[in-house]
Amino acid sequence: MILRTALVQQSGDGDRATLWARTEDGIREAAEGGARLVLLQELHPGPYFCQQEDPALFDEAEPIPGPSSERLGALAARYKLVIVGSLFERRAPGLYHNTAVVFENDGRLIGRYRKMHIPDDPGFYEKFYFTPGDLGFTPIDTSVGRLGVLVCWDQWYPEAARLMALAGADMLLYPTAIGWDPRDPQTEQLRQREAWELVQRGHAVANGLPVLCCNRCGFEPDPTDATCGIQFWGTSFACGPQGEWLARAGTDPAVLFAEIDCQRSETVRRIWPFLRDRRVDAYTDLTRRYRD
Numbered sequence: 001m002i003l004r005t006a007l008v009q010q011s012g013d014g015d016r017a018t019l020w021a022r023t024e025d026g027i028r029e030a031a032e033g034g035a036r037l038v039l040l041q042e043l044h045p046g047p048y049f050c051q052q053e054d055p056a057l058f059d060e061a062e063p064i065p066g067p068s069s070e071r072l073g074a075l076a077a078r079y080k081l082v083i084v085g086s087l088f089e090r091r092a093p094g095l096y097h098n099t100a101v102v103f104e105n106d107g108r109l110i111g112r113y114r115k116m117h118i119p120d121d122p123g124f125y126e127k128f129y130f131t132p133g134d135l136g137f138t139p140i141d142t143s144v145g146r147l148g149v150l151v152c153w154d155q156w157y158p159e160a161a162r163l164m165a166l167a168g169a170d171m172l173l174y175p176t177a178i179g180w181d182p183r184d185p186q187t188e189q190l191r192q193r194e195a196w197e198l199v200q201r202g203h204a205v206a207n208g209l210p211v212l213c214c215n216r217c218g219f220e221p222d223p224t225d226a227t228c229g230i231q232f233w234g235t236s237f238a239c240g241p242q243g244e245w246l247a248r249a250g251t252d253p254a255v256l257f258a259e260i261d262c263q264r265s266e267t268v269r270r271i272w273p274f275l276r277d278r279r280v281d282a283y284t285d286l287t288r289r290y291r292d
Contacts, residue, residue: 001261001262001263002259002260002261002262003036003037003144003145003259003260003262004033004034004035004036004037004257004258004259004260005035005036005037005038005039005212005238005257005258005259005260006026006029006030006033006035006037006038006039006255006256006257006258007038007039007212007213007214007236007237007238007247007249007255007256007258008023008026008027008029008030008038008039008040008041008044008214008255009041009214009215009216009217009234009236009249009253009254009255009256010022010023010026010041010044010216010217010218010253011216011217011218011232011253012046012047012048012177012216012218012220012232013047013218013219013220014047016045016046019044019045019046019047020045020071022253023040023044023045024075026038026040026255027040027075027079027081027083028079029255030079030081030255030257031079031080031081033255033257034257035081035257036081036082036105036144037081037082037083037084037142037144038081038082038083038084039084039173039175039212039214040083040084040085040086040175040214041086041175041176041177041214041215041216041236042086042098042151042152042175042176042177042215042216043086043087043088043098043175043177044085044086044175045068045087045088046060046088047220048177048216048220048230048232049129050123050124050125050126050128050129051123051124051125051220051222051223051224051227051229051230052125052222052223052224052226053125053128057129058090058096058129060088061088061089061090061096062087062088062089062090063089063090063091064087064089064099064101064109064112065109066090068085068087069085069087069101069103069109072085072101072103073103073107073108073109074107076103076104076105076106076107077105077106077107078107080105080106081103081105082102082103082104082105082142082143082144082147083102083103084100084101084102084103084147084149084173084175085100085101085103085175086098086099086100086101086151086175087099087100087101088129089112089114091131095131096129096130096131097114097115097130097131097133098114098115098118098126098129098130098133098151098152099112099113099114099115099133100112100113100114100115100149100150100151100175102140102142102147102149104142104143105143110140110141110142111140111141111142111147111149112135112140113133113135113138113140113149113150113151114131114132114133114134114135115130115132115133115150115151115152115153115154116132116133116137116150116154116160117132117153117154117156117157117160118130118131118132118153119153122181122227123181123222123227123229123230126153136163137150137160137163137164137167138167139164139167139168139169139170145170145171145262146168146169146170147169147170147171147173148161148164148165148167148169148170148171148172148173148209149173149175150164150172150173150174151174151175151176152174152175152176152177152178154174155174155176155196155199155200155203155213156199158199158202158203158206159286161203161206161207161209162206162207164207165207165208165209165275166275169209170209170262170265171209171210171211171212171260172200172203172204172207172209172210172211172212173211173212173213173214174200174211174212174213174214175214176213176214176215176216176236177215177216177232178196178215178216178232178233179216179230179231179232179233180192180193180230180231180233181227181228181230181231182219182228182229182231183228189233193233193235197235197237200213200239201239201243202243204239204240204241204242204243205241205242205243205272206274207241207274207275208241208265208268208269208272208274208275209241209265210238210239210240210241210246210260210264210265211238211239212237212238212258213236213237213238214236214256215232215233215234215235215236216232216234217232217233217234217235217249217251217252217253218231218232218234218253219231219232220232233251234249234250234251234252234253234254235248235249235250235251236248236249236254236256237249237256238256238258238260240260240261240264241264241265241268241269242268242272246258246259246260
């Protein structure tokens, strides 16, 4: 079976109403283009607010189910799409998560994943806002397959991708918000982006699974002027189970379509049986922080 997918890459400049309008336009374009699965970028309903530590910004969080999840569910039902979105979840007073949500093509909320790896770097102060996830690495069953949904910083960790694969995921999906410091030299910027592509293509190869990554694009200033802001580099992509490019976006807003051959993982795993040859008896040290 060939699954047509779409990644909605958009810029984060503007207010929430503007960004929601862009999201809805992208979802409509995806449906009109024949997609059955749509992946949105990390925290798509608003600007990337983690460039500063401001307690007032917790007011942007919502419960799930809540207004934003209901809005995405209505779009999934209207266009008969499986949609993977990304929301700032208010779980309880003082307890918040960076949460991916999955909607079936009839509008039902059928699963969620709470981001497990939380960064804390200049311009990416996510530990101030987000509690590490506690739902584990569990794929979500949908009408288009078992989706191994992870979020942004998770994409650097082979353990996360492998655990999703071992739990039976048919593909890996990464809503993402990553960019560079505009002050960095171009050579460093290119190294960072190539490393980002390379590590995720490595997850595809090591696990014999297709990977879809949807990233923000455009420049977002630091509201505090403490840094030079972030230039989100876009370049959302899809690759197959041997890391082969299926589709790549540029640096501007776009709806990127990719065709996923749902039988190819079976074929690839027969010739590259990495799961068969794993030495599970010798991996106990993986549960240690570091082997002194």
